[in-house]
Amino acid sequence: MSKIKLSTISTTAPKKLEKDKIKAATQDILAELDELQNLLYAQHKHAVLMVIQGMDASGKDGVIKNVTGTLNPQGCTVSSFKAPTTEELDHDFLWRIHKQAPGKGMIQVFNRSHYEDILIQRVHKWIDDKTAYKRMEAINDFEKLLTVHNNTTILKFYLHVSREAQQQRLVERTEDPRKMWKYNEKDFEEAKLWDKYMDAYEDAFRYCNDVPWHIVPADNNWYKEYLVALTLRDTLASLKMKYPRLKK
Numbered sequence: 001m002s003k004i005k006l007s008t009i010s011t012t013a014p015k016k017l018e019k020d021k022i023k024a025a026t027q028d029i030l031a032e033l034d035e036l037q038n039l040l041y042a043q044h045k046h047a048v049l050m051v052i053q054g055m056d057a058s059g060k061d062g063v064i065k066n067v068t069g070t071l072n073p074q075g076c077t078v079s080s081f082k083a084p085t086t087e088e089l090d091h092d093f094l095w096r097i098h099k100q101a102p103g104k105g106m107i108q109v110f111n112r113s114h115y116e117d118i119l120i121q122r123v124h125k126w127i128d129d130k131t132a133y134k135r136m137e138a139i140n141d142f143e144k145l146l147t148v149h150n151n152t153t154i155l156k157f158y159l160h161v162s163r164e165a166q167q168q169r170l171v172e173r174t175e176d177p178r179k180m181w182k183y184n185e186k187d188f189e190e191a192k193l194w195d196k197y198m199d200a201y202e203d204a205f206r207y208c209n210d211v212p213w214h215i216v217p218a219d220n221n222w223y224k225e226y227l228v229a230l231t232l233r234d235t236l237a238s239l240k241m242k243y244p245r246l247k248k
Contacts, residue, residue: 004205006198009215011162013223022226029229030070036236040105041075043241047102047152050109050232053119054159055197056187057169058218060111063159066221067229068109077102080111093117093135094142101146114139115204123196136207143211153235154211157228158201159218163194 013022040046050068052060068076079100088096094114102108118135121127127135146152161169170191173183190197205213214231218224 002206004202004215006160006202006215009160009217011160011165011217011219013217013220017223019220019222023222026222026226026229029226029233030067032233033071033229033236036233036241037071037075037107039241039243040107040236040239041072042105042243044105044244045151046239046241047104047146047150048107048232048235049102049146049152049154050107051113051115051154051156052109052111052159053113053115053157053201054218055161055166055194056184056190057166057173058159058161059221059224060159061182062221063157063225063228064109064111066225067232068107071107075105076107076109078109078111081113081116092138094138098142101150102152104151114142115208118204118208119197119200122200123193132203133207136204139208140210143208147211153239155231155235156211156213157231158205158213158215159224160215161218163191165219166191 013019040048052063054060064078068078081096084093084096097110097114100108100110117127118132118139122129122132143154147154170187173179173187205215214227216224216227
């Protein structure tokens, strides 16, 4: 596909939208998701993997909490991927990821994901470009394996926050007692690498698009959560699921 330029894509909600109406619509969607998740779990035919990517302070945790937080925890789990352990480094980069792939009937959320292995590792030059492109091929094969062989629907979300909004949120973590637990001094250093991260993400969008990306404006939390919830609702509805019936 042609290269996506993130700098040309808005990070904010359309001005014509009314915040209260969108928040109300989100609550209606969440109510629908409750029934759709129940169907997914009962039918036990499909699996859903939600990949949540974005820069620091783009609101990944908030999306997960406010979109999937009301779902039945028996059928929805979250995995976070931080720096790999020594054991994980002894294996291929997808080893730790594959173990967390969803089984049938499940919604699995990745808070960061296998894409970190072609993002932060590339930005910091822990891997060279040749290795990065080989990993992109492996990611495409991995996602094809899940979709074709385990009936998994993959939803890949990039939370598109502006540089200005990110800085504001990072500063809030140093001032607001309720947010200080999120503070990491390395976040400000990573923010200085913004342009390199944008280049790495744009390459990921271009070369790992067999499963398409959803680029979600992330400066307005209410709009971001609405779009993610809407996409999940529409995806589950499209599966045309039915409750299993007793055999007579």
